[in-house]
Amino acid sequence: MYDYIIVGAGLYGAIFAHEAMKAGKSCLVVERRSHIGGNIYTKEIEGIQVHQYGAHIFHTSNKDVWDYIGQFATFNRYTNCPVAYYKGQMYNMPFNMNTFHKIWGVITPTEAKAKIEEQVKEYGVKEPKNLEEQAISLVGKDIYEILVKGYTEKQWGRRATELPPEIIKRLPVRLTYDNNYFNDLYQGIPVGGYTQIIEKMLEGAKVRLNVDYLKEKENLRPLGKKVVYTGPVDAYFDYCFGELEYRTVRFETEILDTDNYQGNAVVNYTEYEVPYTRIIEHKHFEFGTQEKTVISREYPVTWKKGDEPYYPVNDEKNGALYARYKELADREEDILFGGRLGLYRYMDMHHVVDAALQAARAELEE
Structure with missing residues (x-):
């Protein structure tokens, strides 16, 4: 017993x-x-720790939680700075001054803020009824179409106009040249x-x-x-x-005979036409210098009973x-x-x- x-x-x-x-x-x-x-x-492959079920980056502002998990391993200084690929161009995530400069050529936070406000005002939707309206009302049309629309539609398996606005209650807009995705300590x-x-x-x-x-x-x-x-x-x-709904993910992992495939641990693919949402290059999580590399493509999949449930809907x-x-x-x-x-x-x-x-x-x- x-x-x-x-x-x-x-x-x-x-x-x-x-x-x-x-x-x-x-x-x-x-x-x-x-x-x-x-x-x-x-799991270790080619001397690289491969995240078998997608990228997991530990972040928190809770010192008790950080100290607790730190009992069991030494954590490195990895900072999550994903980039997004859209039609041959690379953009920084989350939306920050590097992103706005790339899209509009603006230099100062005042210019970036004015550009967002101009597009939001031009769109003119006061009470968003779906995710598309909610997103454009927060960040304007350009950012929405380049960095939000395709990725979100792939992730949820539905058009943004069919998704509730609550999914994107707010979109982080960072008016600094700071590519760190998380704000945690x-x-x-x-x-x-x-x-x-x-x-x-x-x-x-x-x-x-x-x-x-x-x-x-x-x-x-x-x-x-x-x-x-x-x-x-x-x-x-x-x-x-009845069954609760989930979204699930299919991973396609490959060993490549090169020491550096994409130069970053996480690259999001925001075009709807690209079937995967992102590519993870695992060695960059630990600043690896191995001769080969391992990448994983992530494909969102509609969950059915028997599949691995990932994201509760x-x-x-x-x-x-x-x-x-x-x-x-x-x-x-x-x-x-x-x-x-x-x-x-x-x-x-x-x-x-x-x-x-x-x-x-x-x-x-x-």
Whole structure:
């Protein structure tokens, strides 16, 4: 009999297990995949730590979260400065003075601000009814068409005029020559990849891979006093109210016989006609000097049951459906739901760390 059965060996489950074991509790961790780490799993290829499920850049302004994750790895000084490719031209992201100078030739923040305001005023939409209207009302037509429209439509699988305005409540406009994507105090990549972090967190736990908890529930549930479930909440209840929606991603990874393919870790492709949203060149996360390089193209895909769920579609319809599942979850005895799938919530890594720590501490204090 274990104190906790933890379903999912991703970041949330691993943190909960680590905290529980520090408190003297025993943990059985079951993972459906053939590896630990969930979506932050990294694998070494050609001496390069490859992010198998897309780029993961750790950033936070929460010192407690930064100090906590720093126990398990040394983080480098990597700063996320993506660039966007559109019709043969490269633009800096997020929108900053380098971007505005490239598009309009403006030099000063006053000139850039005036240009945006001029285009917003010319568009003249007071109450945006869709994403396109919302975006142009915030940043004007030029920036929208070059850097927002195609990328967003690929990401969501729908035209911008069919998407609700809430998806882009605000677009960051930075009137400085600053290419740093994040505003957080702390940022970096773990030297040697993310998998080592999860390995250290799970030291002392019994880990079983290639085990689908929901299929083995009858045999597994009696082995633990309580369950921490980080899988899809609708799957736990056998989709009794219907399926929650997600967007998913297909990765096409290639080893190239060159030491530098694109000169940056992240290049977004904002043209709708280019089928992938971005190319990741993994070696640049750790300033690699290997003779070869590894790139991954990311293709957004409409999710269907059986696919890997990535991004919850947090619109009104799915929010109402999740609320019904949450009612059921709250009534479950001796089971805690957590993580982006268990809570049906998009979460960056720092959010996951914070949520897992809070949940573990509350549970263990109780």
